[in-house]
Amino acid sequence: MQKKPAPALVKAVRLHAGFTAESCSKVMGYTLRAWQRKEDSGKEGRSLSVGEFKYLQLLAGVHPEYILTPRDPEEARRYKEAEAASDADASSTDQV
Numbered sequence: 001m002q003k004k005p006a007p008a009l010v011k012a013v014r015l016h017a018g019f020t021a022e023s024c025s026k027v028m029g030y031t032l033r034a035w036q037r038k039e040d041s042g043k044e045g046r047s048l049s050v051g052e053f054k055y056l057q058l059l060a061g062v063h064p065e066y067i068l069t070p071r072d073p074e075e076a077r078r079y080k081e082a083e084a085a086s087d088a089d090a091s092s093t094d095q096v
C-alpha cells in the first residue's frame with residue numbers, strides 16, 4: 001500500500017504544473033478551501049489520496065511511469081462533440 005503524499009509535496013507538484021490553488025481546486029473537483037486543506041500540514045490538513053496525487057503528477061508532467069499526450073485535433077473535436085451531445089441528452093432526461 002502506498003503512502004499518501006505529504007502536503008508540501010502536493011503543493012510543489014501543483015506549482016510545477018503551473019496551477020494556482022484556485023485553478024487546481026477546480027480541476028480536481030474541490031472547493032478552494034478544501035484544496036487548501038490538502039496542502040495544509042497542520043491539524044486542519046486533509047491528505048490527497050494516492051490516486052489524486054498520481055493524477056496531479058500526470059498533469060504536471062512528473063509522473064514516474066506515465067505521460068499525458070494530446071489528442072489529434074480532429075479526434076479531440078469529435079470527442080468534444082460527442083460529450084456535448086451526451087450532456088444535452090442527460091439534461092433532456094432530467095427535465096422529464
